[in-house]
Amino acid sequence: MKKYISFLLMMLTYYSFSQQNDEIIQKSTYYFSIDTKGILVGDGADFIKNKIAESHFFLIGEQHNIHAIETLVSTLIPHFKKNGYQNYVTEIGPISANKLTELKQNSLPLKSYYSKYIEQTNLPTFGFFGTKEEEKTLELLNQYNINLWGIDFENYSSYLALIDEIYKNADKGKISKELYKNVYSFIETEYRKGHNNYNPELMNHILKSQHVNQFLIAAKNDRTSSLIEQFKLSLEINHQQTLGFWQPRVDNMKKNFAEYYHTQQIEDRDVKTFVKLGAVHIARGTSYNGHLEIGNMIYELANINQLTSFSIIMFPRYLVNSETKKVEDVIEQEDMEILHYTTPDKWTIINLGQLQELSIQNGIKLSKDILSYIEKYDAIIIPPATKYSEIIK
Template identity: 25%
Template sequence: MKRLILLSFLATFSFCSDAQTKKSPKTLSAEHLKKYTSYFTIENGGFKGKGTKTIKNLVNSSQFITYGEIHGSYQVSAITKAFMPLLKKAGFNHFAIEVGPTSAKKLTELSTPAEKTVENLKAFNSKYTVSKGKESAHPIPFFDAVSDAEFLQEARANGMQLWGLDQEYYYATFFLVDELMRTVEGTSEASRLTSLKNTAIQIMYKHFLDEVTEKIDDAYPLIVKEKAVNDFFDAFPKDNKEAQEIINNMKISWDIYIRWRNDSHVDRISYIRNNFMKHYNEALAKEKKPKVFTKIGSLHASKILSNGAFDIGNLTEELAQRNKTQSTAITTWIPFKQTEKGLVNNFEKYKRNYARYSMITPLAQKDQWAIVNLKEVREQIIKGKVALPTNGDYHKLKRLIWGYDYLIMPSVDQENTPNRTN
């Protein structure tokens, strides 16, 4: 009996010793990440360099690509433009954007024919943008610059259909009112509605001016209560479906803005998701598995919980899993930017934001784009071949690596040129 117990003890001891001598996975490091990073440039609107293979592979293997952008970046517009021919070749027909449904329809109109896009957007922005110094109130966000018009032109030239996902922008009201009036041009209601419109516009303008001069905090809580505004909306015939849709989109957008301090963010995200699904289901009637390229702020592109909501990156991941296809989420960092005051290193300027990513930031280059394959890094972690650090960096790194499949860091960014006269 003693002998059996002793043999059992020795066998157990031997097993424990073997387990203890097995190598633990190496902690993720900059050297490790280099293996999953490739570089490219964008020349004459196309990709050049080793990283091109990574770009083409992700396009060709995906049903959904959710490109998480940094708003207002010239380089983001450049890469969006460069994506378009690859997307067309891979069978993508749909381009979802972070604007309201009516705004997307307007952009479709302004980009028809495609070669008139820059010219048409310039006239539109010049008419509806209000500027003072460097501050501007745009009617449609993220389509104010020449580079924005150029990627839109390329998208439309490659047959992309635009999907408007978001609420209508805060400063879209005056252009939307004009769109409303276009629905009654040449009808018997036009004259009366014009009179109602003029009264409503004057009241709206007064509240906006009071907000700008800080007499009030927000204009919309007052605008929605104005009798003249509601009389104007109510005067549109109920069978005018186009007008009713515009009015509904405006009211939803205003409500989200009014409640922004009271958790309306999740209502906004639900609106984005619902608009995506509306377009997607319409596309399903014509295509078995519609391919969609979405350009949206980086937080929205995450596959996991982001800012308290399961955003569009999460939705497309769910759809891909259901379809047994692939959804690719990309996030963007802008390491360097050339400004009037010289070259700015954003990793230094925003040290607190990037402090936990010290193993990633050295991968950025000033003269070429870096693309980090986070998907492969994630797979290595899941397989136990590499481990996340156990200090505080763990949390931000895991959120990044589990939220996105690729990180793109452009070469030096630059200031945008406004596509308007004012």
């Protein structure tokens, strides 16, 4: 009987704690929708707008290539402009950022530029901005005169485009068309050796190619120096990633961000920046892969300068199956508690700062999974049922 009573008391205690957790999660959950005119409506909409207005650094850590997430990003761009944000930070290289800006300033569709390379790589030329939703974002950035910062290395699928860019800016008297064609053909062949659109040896083979090195030496001038530097650096970083070394990429992202930020500060001391990267990159403290990522650097930069940063992790719970067209709940077990009040028909925000305050005020201990989110981000946003983004082909 004593064992039964002890078990019963334990179950009642567990139920009480579980109910308390449930209550403070519900109090910290808001909702919003986007109407047919692209206007954000609801308590959650007011929360986002207020955080945009209060912050100097607004960070979104996304699951890539999700239609609803990119639609929200496009919808928010006018709000960022209204609140003085001048810069949009994304997961591409600096050369890619310059080229994309040039294409949109000249009103050129991305498809026409990508068509030369897509057959060889079977991937978007710059890695990102390979969807119709992202192209709309790019058009809005151009429309609202917001700078595009590319802080990552040049993507795996960009090397043929980079060779073209280097050749275009080289002194034609110093480099033969035959050498250019040989280099281009060599890299094409390396791409085609890949399995599932990826050849892990490609970067190292390009770095060690005598023809490529001869081409780069011959092409070097004032116009191509930075292009060649980024080309070689990106090959090195990407090659090191294939060997399991992540830190060089982290260091490069921090360096590029610092250079953009410093340059912008010379022109305007009040630099306001919107950052959209993969969720792992914007984490505070140590990220899930064990590194101090760019998100932590931005958080520290804000603290040092007595500014405000706000970070959101954003991923889908409800995905539309592309074949059956049915909505599937893809929630992971460890997220069941924190996402309890999400629904497939509304945007959901969990205010992690408020959840932490309620936990402390009421003496309620949260799970390790929830604490991990609170330590790394300020909010979670879950879109309504969504499809994947539409690839530019």
